[in-house]
Amino acid sequence: MNEMISLVFIVVGISFDLFGCLGLIRLPDIYSRLQASTKCVTLGTCGILLGVFIKFGFTAAGVKAIICILFLLLTAPVTAHALAKGAHKSGVRLWKGSVCDKYTEDEKK
Amino acid sequence: MKFARWLIGLIILGSAVYFIFHVLKVELHTRLLLYLIICFALSLCRIIGGPTPADRSVATDILGILIIGFCAILAVYTNKDWYIDIAIAWALQSFIGTLALAKFLEGRNFDE
Numbered sequence: 751m752n753e754m755i756s757l758v759f760i761v762v763g764i765s766f767d768l769f770g771c772l773g774l775i776r777l778p779d780i781y782s783r784l785q786a787s788t789k790c791v792t793l794g795t796c797g798i799l800l801g802v803f804i805k806f807g808f809t810a811a812g813v814k815a816i817i818c819i820l821f822l823l824l825t826a827p828v829t830a831h832a833l834a835k836g837a838h839k840s841g842v843r844l845w846k847g848s849v850c851d852k853y854t855e856d857e858k859k
Numbered sequence: 860m861k862f863a864r865w866l867i868g869l870i871i872l873g874s875a876v877y878f879i880f881h882v883l884k885v886e887l888h889t890r891l892l893l894y895l896i897i898c899f900a901l902s903l904c905r906i907i908g909g910p911t912p913a914d915r916s917v918a919t920d921i922l923g924i925l926i927i928g929f930c931a932i933l934a935v936y937t938n939k940d941w942y943i944d945i946a947i948a949w950a951l952q953s954f955i956g957t958l959a960l961a962k963f964l965e966g967r968n969f970d971e
Contacts, residue, residue: 774901833917836961836963
């Protein structure tokens with residue numbers, strides 16, 4: 751039973767990863783790529799690690815998987831925000847169909 | 860033109876999924892690893908063809924997160940504990956490396 755549940759979590763995580771990478775390829779702009787791929791891939795990898803935790807239970811490997819989930823959930827948004835700020839400061843233009851750009855408006859004030 | 864690009868991408872992805880799921884006669888976990896390798900190939904495409912350095916940094920970050928999942932599936936597959944240790948170490952390295960790349964993109968020095 752445990753094996754089955756962990757397999758379901760792993761398969762759901764891998765499909766999230768696949769769609770996130772599809773967004774990384776397909777979307778037109780670096781900011782939309784960031785917002786598609788970072789969230790999807792982080793959640794998918796967390797799903798895989800949760801499946802590993804369910805498989806191993808409360809042993810050393812399972813607790814390490816939980817620690818890895820916590821670390822990933824803490825660090826992935828930080829890197830995404832840092833990359834978005836760096837890209838904006840290095841002068842990457844927004845896509846021409848974008849509606850608003852609050853960061854530039856705030857800098858002009 | 861746009862429709863043709865959609866169609867080509869859909870055919871490539873669908874044929875890859877069909878090949879892994881129906882043609883190959885391997886174990887289940889090998890199939891899962893092959894799906895993750897498709898993800899690696901997609902983000903490597905973005906690293907090769909990304910127009911700006913920022914795109915390449917984003918794809919490198921995503922590749923680092925994907926490798927953590929790869930190590931986790933390897934740990935389930937081979938029943939060995941220490942693949943999770945590799946995953947944690949890779950997460951640390953990837954975090955620090957991506958922050959350094961973001962700082963480089965902002966145009967600042969590394970030692971301030």
